[in-house]
Amino acid sequence: MVKPTMPPRVAAIQDLSSVGRCSLTATIPTLSAMGYQVIPLPTALLSTQTWGYDRPYFLDLTDELDGMIDSFAENKLTFRAIYCGYLASAGQVAAIEKFFDLFSIRPDESEQLPLLCLDPVLGEDGQFYTTCDRALADGMKRLASRVDVLTPNLTEACLLLGEEYLDTKNLPTERVKPYVEALLLELQAIGPRRVVITGVEDASGKIYNYGVDETRQLFSASHEKTATAYPGTGDLFTSLLLGKLLAGASFRSSVAFAASFVASLAKETEAAGTPAREGVLLEPHLQKLFSERKNA
Numbered sequence: 001m002v003k004p005t006m007p008p009r010v011a012a013i014q015d016l017s018s019v020g021r022c023s024l025t026a027t028i029p030t031l032s033a034m035g036y037q038v039i040p041l042p043t044a045l046l047s048t049q050t051w052g053y054d055r056p057y058f059l060d061l062t063d064e065l066d067g068m069i070d071s072f073a074e075n076k077l078t079f080r081a082i083y084c085g086y087l088a089s090a091g092q093v094a095a096i097e098k099f100f101d102l103f104s105i106r107p108d109e110s111e112q113l114p115l116l117c118l119d120p121v122l123g124e125d126g127q128f129y130t131t132c133d134r135a136l137a138d139g140m141k142r143l144a145s146r147v148d149v150l151t152p153n154l155t156e157a158c159l160l161l162g163e164e165y166l167d168t169k170n171l172p173t174e175r176v177k178p179y180v181e182a183l184l185l186e187l188q189a190i191g192p193r194r195v196v197i198t199g200v201e202d203a204s205g206k207i208y209n210y211g212v213d214e215t216r217q218l219f220s221a222s223h224e225k226t227a228t229a230y231p232g233t234g235d236l237f238t239s240l241l242l243g244k245l246l247a248g249a250s251f252r253s254s255v256a257f258a259a260s261f262v263a264s265l266a267k268e269t270e271a272a273g274t275p276a277r278e279g280v281l282l283e284p285h286l287q288k289l290f291s292e293r294k295n296a
């Protein structure tokens with residue numbers, strides 16, 4: 001019998017929203033199916049994600065972070081990657097910086113430093129989400145300066161940089177591309193090695209993901225747009241991207257894979273006609289991720 005190898009550990013610092021298939025309930029199944037052990041550090045506990053539900057129950061877990069992090073450190077945990085997403089408030093940023101400091105160590109001499117990935121969850125359509133504000137955007141910018149991979153949407157890119165948000169939905173691709181590419185380079189100048197601005201809509205009817213890799217090459221991956229927008233697709237995108245990168249794929253091909261997987265899930269969910277606020281139908285498609293593992 002072949003001895004099973006230990007799945008690489010990925011720390012996932014995000015909220016646990018019971019309903020809505022976003023954050024941890026998207027990240028844990030996705031990365032597990034791709035062959036990683038997810039170690040969650042929950043930043044908030046919610047009954048439902050915040051879009052489309054009345055008055056989610058919300059428990060801010062700021063006071064629990066230090067105790068969890070200290071316990072991980074005392075038990076000498078090491079990680080192949082650290083993925084930080086939704087934070088409950090700007091007050092959590094210092095704990096995440098501590099997490100980055102403590103765990104930016106090699107699991108063993110032969111391995112690399114953990115890959116740091118930040119999805120700076122702040123808002124969409126030019127607006128902050130109800131729980132996010134300027135102070136959190138400033139904190140996210142500090143974290144962004146340290147990471148290998150940064151995955152904002154267009155709104156978040158503008159909020160991080162303090163740049164004007166342009167509603168691109170009715171503009172031609174030729175007009176949108178230079179605007180987004182300038183934002184990508186501005187973001188890369190803050191410090192992240194690779195950046196992708198996700199989910200950019202324009203008048204072509206397609207959705208574009210614009211990226212810049214570690215050699216400052218610009219690229220994009222586009223797919224058809226569905227009429228319905230689903231919460232959690234950003235979390236799913238970043239999880240898929242990270243899973244592929246850790247398996248050794250290039251940034252560009254990892255972005256293309258994540259974009260097309262999310263697009264196909266949105267299409268199939270729309271055909272099924274389930275409520276948008278419940279997110280995309282991930283469970284029936286996890287199997288595809290198992291089979292992907294061999295072809296990383």
Ligand code: PXL
Pocket residue numbers: 015017022023046048049050051086121129231232233234235
């Ligand atoms: O998917 C981003 C996200 C994460 N966490 C919570 C959210 C959202 C988007 O609305 O509400 C709690």
